[in-house]
Structures are given as C-alpha cells and as structure tokens.
Amino acid sequence: MQIPFNKPFIAGRELHYIEQAVKDGNLAGDGPFTKKCTTWMEHHFSANKVLLVHSCTAALEIAAILCDLQPGDEIIVPSYTFVSTVNAFVLRGAKPVFCDIRPDTMNMDESKIEGLITPRTRVIAPVHYAGVACDMDRIMELAAKYNLLVVEDAAQGVCSRYKGQALGTIGNLGCYSFHETKNFISGEGGALVINDRRFIERAEIIREKGTDRSRFFRGQVDKYTWVDIGSSYLASELTAAFLYAQLEEAGKITQKRHEIWQQYHQLLRPLEEAGILRLPVIPADCTHNGHMFYILLESQSVRAALIAHLKIHDIMAVFHYVPLHSSPMGKSLCPEVSRLPVTENLSERLLRLPCYYELTDGDILKIVSEIKSFFKGILKTVIL
Numbered sequence: 001m002q003i004p005f006n007k008p009f010i011a012g013r014e015l016h017y018i019e020q021a022v023k024d025g026n027l028a029g030d031g032p033f034t035k036k037c038t039t040w041m042e043h044h045f046s047a048n049k050v051l052l053v054h055s056c057t058a059a060l061e062i063a064a065i066l067c068d069l070q071p072g073d074e075i076i077v078p079s080y081t082f083v084s085t086v087n088a089f090v091l092r093g094a095k096p097v098f099c100d101i102r103p104d105t106m107n108m109d110e111s112k113i114e115g116l117i118t119p120r121t122r123v124i125a126p127v128h129y130a131g132v133a134c135d136m137d138r139i140m141e142l143a144a145k146y147n148l149l150v151v152e153d154a155a156q157g158v159c160s161r162y163k164g165q166a167l168g169t170i171g172n173l174g175c176y177s178f179h180e181t182k183n184f185i186s187g188e189g190g191a192l193v194i195n196d197r198r199f200i201e202r203a204e205i206i207r208e209k210g211t212d213r214s215r216f217f218r219g220q221v222d223k224y225t226w227v228d229i230g231s232s233y234l235a236s237e238l239t240a241a242f243l244y245a246q247l248e249e250a251g252k253i254t255q256k257r258h259e260i261w262q263q264y265h266q267l268l269r270p271l272e273e274a275g276i277l278r279l280p281v282i283p284a285d286c287t288h289n290g291h292m293f294y295i296l297l298e299s300q301s302v303r304a305a306l307i308a309h310l311k312i313h314d315i316m317a318v319f320h321y322v323p324l325h326s327s328p329m330g331k332s333l334c335p336e337v338s339r340l341p342v343t344e345n346l347s348e349r350l351l352r353l354p355c356y357y358e359l360t361d362g363d364i365l366k367i368v369s370e371i372k373s374f375f376k377g378i379l380k381t382v383i384l
C-alpha cells in the first residue's frame with residue numbers, strides 16, 4: 001500500500017452540503033454557503049471582513065490591485081515561496097525585491113528587510129511558511145516607519161496564530177488557500193482577509209468583475225454597473241458548501257495534524273540528536289496549525305537518495321520551492337540579486353514528509369522506520 005504525499009479528505013458533512021446547494025438551486029457565488037464560510041472566518045479569526053474567492057492566487061491578485069502600485073514600484077518578498085505570492089504583484093507592474101530567509105523557520109528574515117527598502121518600496125509580502133508566523137511585530141514596525149502596506153500570504157497559515165492573533169489578520173490584507181494540499185480544503189479555494197477597512201468597498205468591486213453588484217444586492221444602489229477594474233474571483237457555492245463542512249470540523253482537523261506533527265517530531269528526535277538531520281523550529285510566539293512536517297538533510301545528494309529510498313518503499317516525499325530569484329522569470333525581473341545564501345542552501349536540503357488528515361500512526365511508524373533504515377545503510381558505508 002502506497003503512502004501518498006497528500007490525500008484530499010472528507011471531515012464531516014461535505015457531501016450533504018453539496019447536495020443541499022444543488023437542491024436549493026444555488027450554484028454560483030455569494031449564496032448561503034459562501035456567507036456561512038465568511039461569517040465563520042470573521043468570527044473565529046476576529047477579522048473585519050473576509051471575502052471568499054476561488055484561490056489564494058485570486059486573493060493575492062485582489063490584494064495587489066488594492067495596493068494601487070505604479071510601474072516600477074517595489075515589493076519585498078521572500079524568494080523561497082510559491083510563484084503566486086510574487087506573480088500577483090508582477091501582474092500590476094511591480095518589481096519584486098527578494099529577501100533571504102531565516103535558517104530556523106524558513107520565513108523572511110526580518111533583520112534583512114530594512115536594507116532592501118528604497119524610495120520605490122510600497123509593500124512587504126511576508127509568507128508564513130509551514131503555517132509558522134513571520135516576525136510580524138518587526139514587519140509591522142518597519143511598515144509603519146516607511147509607510148508601507150503589508151500583504152500576508154497566509155496560504156499555509158489558516159488557524160495559526162502569532163501572539164494570539166490569527167495569521168492573515170495582522171497586515172493590511174491577508175490571503176488564505178483552501179487548495180486540496182492545504183489544511184482545510186475545497187479543491188481549489190481561497191479567501192481575502194481585509195483588516196484595513198479602507199479597502200473593503202473596493203475589494204468587493206474588484207472581486208465582482210469591477211462592478212458594484214455587491215452594493216446592488218444589499219439594496220444600496222438600484223442597478224449595478226462597471227465602476228473599476230476587476231475580474232471573476234468568486235468561489236462557486238459547490239466549493240463553499242464543501243469548505244463550510246471542513247471549517248465546521250476545523251478543531252478536529254487541526255488536532256489531528258498536530259498529532260501527526262508531534263509524532264514525527266518525537267520519533268525523529270534521535271536522528272536530530274545524532275546530527276543526521278534537522279527538525280522544524282517553532283518560535284515561542286507562534287501557535288502553528290501542523291500544516292507541514294519537513295526535515296533538513298545534510299545535502300542535496302542525501303535528499304535525492306532518501307527520496308529514492310522512500311519511493312522504493314512506496315512512500316512519496318517531495319520538496320519545493322525552486323527559489324524564485326534563481327528562476328528564469330525571477331532573474332529577468334530582478335537581475336541584480338545574485339545570492340541569497342540561506343535560501344539557496346536550505347531549499348536544496350528540505351524534504352517534506354507525507355502529512356494529511358487520514359495519515360495513520362502505522363503510516364508514520366513505517367515512514368520513520370524507512371528513514372532510519374536509510375541512514376543505517378549510509379552510516380555503515382561511512383564506517384566501512
């Protein structure tokens with residue numbers, strides 16, 4: 001039996017709610033399930049306003065439009081992230097300025113941000129890697145000092161907290177993902193969290209193809225019309241129906257992921273103590289959501305050999321990201337960045353282990369035992 005890297009799951013009433021949406025004859029966006037999802041998030045995360053969209057990429061694109069960037073404006077982002085974090089701003093004509101990451105959390109290194117700020121800098125876009133918070137106090141302090149906007153990419157950080165505050169609710173805007181590889185899923189899906197009230201009305205318009213249709217539905221205008229740029233960013237009610245069932249079980253899902261995370265951590269501790277690999281670090285200010293379990297290996301070649309070993313034993317482990325500053329697009333947009341030493345080093349050594357809701361204790365024991373047997377083989381070769 002193969003252990004996949006990720007597996008979509010049903011946590012509760014997903015199929016029942018989808019059936020209900022179909023029977024009610026309401027499949028397009030902004031129906032009752034969309035309302036339930038946004039109200040749930042606004043309540044649980046103490047967020048001013050949440051808009052459901054079809055992906056975190058969509059949420060980032062709306063956020064980038066709201067930042068009202070002019071060509072040549074700069075945004076500070078990590079290079080170690082998914083393309084959407086940067087693409088959303090590049091679509092607005094902005095220039096990415098890549099920031100190196102911290103060796104402990106793989107998050108944007110807050111001590112290196114100030115040195116990257118120029119008169120053209122407009123936005124800092126921190127990414128909460130693995131659902132572990134960036135140093136938001138420092139980032140918000142810099143944003144206030146230089147009058148910058150903060151857009152949190154909290155795609156992986158739904159239900160994580162920093163000093164008690166939900167990730168995504170700290171910057172001016174926050175973005176969530178409900179892609180099937182994330183903690184709470186709806187196939188594709190996402191949300192924009194609007195913390196800065198100045199942006200609420202315009203965000204609704206951008207999300208509705210640049211029309212004031214939301215105002216029309218609330219009876220605030222008697223017909224709706226084209227008032228701004230925008231696109232089709234709504235999530236369908238089928239998506240929202242599935243997602244609402246997942247949100248209802250958010251506590252159960254997060255607890256299960258924590259158990260998986262703890263178990264990996266405990267079982268792999270002896271290998272860390274023996275200096276064979278390094279485990280994730282969670283700073284004291286962060287309550288994480290068990291989104292990801294990764295290990296850091298000695299080198300790229302050890303990683304490749306371990307992936308191959310696990311694959312032979314039907315265990316799928318994967319790595320990401322190719323640092324964006326070293327990608328063809330990154331190089332053409334930001335040619336002057338030549339080296340980000342921590343990003344380059346760690347991105348070659350990080351390996352993600354299977355982590356999903358239905359992963360069993362037996363699966364984890366098997367994965368850890370195969371990792372141990374791989375290193376026994378290696379250690380023997382070294383000794384011989």
Ligand SMILES: *Cc1c(COP(=O)(O)O)cnc(C)c1O
Nearest residue numbers: 055056057082084155177179190
């Ligand atoms: C998954 C992810 C995204 C994209 O989310 P989608 O919902 O697939 O658009 C963006 N940023 C990060 C950091 C992610 O992990």
